Amino acid sequence: MLSIKRKEAILEVIKKQDVVTIQQLIDAVGASESTIRRDLIELEKEEQLTRVHGGASLQKRRHDEPSMIEKTTRNKEEKQGIAMYAAKAVQPGSCIYLDAGSTTYEMIPYLADRDLLVVTNGIQHVQTLMEYGIETYIIGGKVKPQTGALVGTKAVESLRFYRFDYAFLGMNGVALDGYTTPDPEEANVKQTAMDNSATSFVLADHTKFDQVSFAYVQAVEQAIIITSPNTDQSKVKSLEKLTTIEVSS
Amino acid sequence: MLSIKRKEAILEVIKKQDVVTIQQLIDAVGASESTIRRDLIELEKEEQLTRVHGGASLQKRRHDEPSMIEKTTRNKEEKQGIAMYAAKAVQPGSCIYLDAGSTTYEMIPYLADRDLLVVTNGIQHVQTLMEYGIETYIIGGKVKPQTGALVGTKAVESLRFYRFDYAFLGMNGVALDGYTTPDPEEANVKQTAMDNSATSFVLADHTKFDQVSFAYVQAVEQAIIITSPNTDQSKVKSLEKLTTIEVSS
DNA sequence: GATTGACTGTGAATAGTTTTGATTATAAAC
DNA sequence: GTTTATAATCAAAACTATTCACAGTCAATC
Numbered sequence: 001m002l003s004i005k006r007k008e009a010i011l012e013v014i015k016k017q018d019v020v021t022i023q024q025l026i027d028a029v030g031a032s033e034s035t036i037r038r039d040l041i042e043l044e045k046e047e048q049l050t051r052v053h054g055g056a057s058l059q060k061r062r063h064d065e066p067s068m069i070e071k072t073t074r075n076k077e078e079k080q081g082i083a084m085y086a087a088k089a090v091q092p093g094s095c096i097y098l099d100a101g102s103t104t105y106e107m108i109p110y111l112a113d114r115d116l117l118v119v120t121n122g123i124q125h126v127q128t129l130m131e132y133g134i135e136t137y138i139i140g141g142k143v144k145p146q147t148g149a150l151v152g153t154k155a156v157e158s159l160r161f162y163r164f165d166y167a168f169l170g171m172n173g174v175a176l177d178g179y180t181t182p183d184p185e186e187a188n189v190k191q192t193a194m195d196n197s198a199t200s201f202v203l204a205d206h207t208k209f210d211q212v213s214f215a216y217v218q219a220v221e222q223a224i225i226i227t228s229p230n231t232d233q234s235k236v237k238s239l240e241k242l243t244t245i246e247v248s249s
Numbered sequence: 250m251l252s253i254k255r256k257e258a259i260l261e262v263i264k265k266q267d268v269v270t271i272q273q274l275i276d277a278v279g280a281s282e283s284t285i286r287r288d289l290i291e292l293e294k295e296e297q298l299t300r301v302h303g304g305a306s307l308q309k310r311r312h313d314e315p316s317m318i319e320k321t322t323r324n325k326e327e328k329q330g331i332a333m334y335a336a337k338a339v340q341p342g343s344c345i346y347l348d349a350g351s352t353t354y355e356m357i358p359y360l361a362d363r364d365l366l367v368v369t370n371g372i373q374h375v376q377t378l379m380e381y382g383i384e385t386y387i388i389g390g391k392v393k394p395q396t397g398a399l400v401g402t403k404a405v406e407s408l409r410f411y412r413f414d415y416a417f418l419g420m421n422g423v424a425l426d427g428y429t430t431p432d433p434e435e436a437n438v439k440q441t442a443m444d445n446s447a448t449s450f451v452l453a454d455h456t457k458f459d460q461v462s463f464a465y466v467q468a469v470e471q472a473i474i475i476t477s478p479n480t481d482q483s484k485v486k487s488l489e490k491l492t493t494i495e496v497s498s
Numbered sequence: 499g500a501t502t503g504a505c506t507g508t509g510a511a512t513a514g515t516t517t518t519g520a521t522t523a524t525a526a527a528c
Numbered sequence: 529g530t531t532t533a534t535a536a537t538c539a540a541a542a543c544t545a546t547t548c549a550c551a552g553t554c555a556a557t558c
Contacts (some may be wrong), residue, residue, distance in 0.1 A: 002268055002302075022534095035518060069504080123387070126372050140388045141386065252507075284508060310502080
């Protein structure tokens with residue numbers, strides 16, 4: 001058996017059970033103890049699992065924390081709930097726009113295997129989208145150093161040539177005044193993405209409500225807001241004439 | 250059987266199974282072990298598959314963190330020498346195009362602090378460019394899963410709106426026939442980049458000479474070749490009417 | 499139109515590496 | 529201290545690279 005196949009088999013077993021003994025692997029894979037051991041050492045080096053005395057155990061899901069994004073994300077659970085809900089709104093086979101940012105990033109795992117075409121302006125998103133085997137396009141533009149988002153005239157221009165079934169966007173401010181975000185250049189990009197999308201969703205955790213940031217993006221009614229029950233009800237109320245979806249937890 | 254047919258057959262088998270042993274290919278294709286091996290070597294060079302001990306597998310979707318690139322890059326030292334030399338050719342304050350690929354990637358450290366504006370089609374390059382504080386633009390387009398390069402119509406279109414002082418490109422084949430590369434879509438992108446650049450440089454280590462790949466990019470005289478002294482002198486000679494720079498080591 | 503020689507693609511043989519499983523020594527758990 | 533797991537070693541097996549020889553192909557030459 002090819003060593004690469006064997007390793008895949010090992011990972012499969014371990015993913016099912018979380019922990020396995022060497023003996024179980026010997027039986028499952030049909031290789032000698034030495035070989036299994038060597039494979040485990042390599043897999044550990046590749047950070048696919050952790051070896052423990054007597055066998056091996058699953059590492060913390062590496063897909064859930066592929067980069068530094070993970071560690072620095074605040075309100076992660078809340079964002080994940082929102083992201084999961086948002087992803088469910090997508091019909092298989094659609095073309096969607098995925099805005100840069102941590103909340104939209106969380107959607108990626110839920111977008112796999114749905115025959116989607118994803119266009120994004122987030123450099124960070126690309127690698128993860130590829131890992132999940134999703135067909136990915138990226139718009140052009142200037143790379144914003146702090147965030148890895150694509151912004152500027154070039155970004156807006158390249159967006160003009162796409163049309164989306166759905167757009168998913170993060171926002172810093174959600175208020176009656178409209179959606180707002182700190183960077184005017186990013187605001188432009190978000191605006192254009194929304195204009196070119198049949199349906200737009202804004203993903204906003206509770207910290208974003210009643211906030212007004214520097215750059216205006218669009219009026220609130222231009223998108224459906226997806227938020228979590230953590231959000232103060234009175235704040236949601238004030239926007240209630242609009243379509244606001246509250247994720248149940 | 251014609252070698253092209255054979256390679257197609259090999260790819261077909263491998264696409265079905267993801268991983269194949271040499272023996273399976275011998276049976277499926279009906280050629281000798283030697284021949285299959287040679288085909289696999291070529292197919293690997295064309296980036297259609299990766300060879301593994303005992304057989305071959307579809308290109309692996311590795312996380313292409315820079316560290317990963319470093320480990321997997323062949324002829325790294327040679328490439329670094331070439332890259333350093335190439336970077337020195339750049340006047341401070343210029344706008345340059347940096348093609349996706351491992352050789353051009355090595356240039357990045359030498360491009361820092363020179364007041365440059367870099368446009369690239371390599372997703373991998375972006376993070377490193379940002380780390381070195383280089384002003385970076387990325388062209389739009391479809392993300393090629395195996396390599397993270399941006400290709401396709403959209404990529405070519407977005408390139409039309411840029412003009413460069415210098416373009417630095419990798420190539421799989423450098424021969425009297427011209428520059429060639431396996432993927433036609435990538436060839437298009439390289440072509441356009443060269444067209445929009447005042448001066449183009451092709452970075453080629455010794456393995457690339459006298460090689461002809463599937464897709465034609467440009468005539469040899471359209472770019473200055475930067476190579477290393479490892480390159481067989483007779484091969485360089487045959488191109489000597491053209492500007493070829495040999496990096497001293 | 500045959501002959502020659504260079505060139506290419508193929509398969510077989512051989513020399514060189516890597517991988518593997520068995521064995522033995524060392525270390526960790528109880 | 530006994531048992532069990534891990535690490536280290538080594539020869540056999542499996543795989544790979546290199547070399548060579550053979551058969552076609554092509555072009556130039558006689």
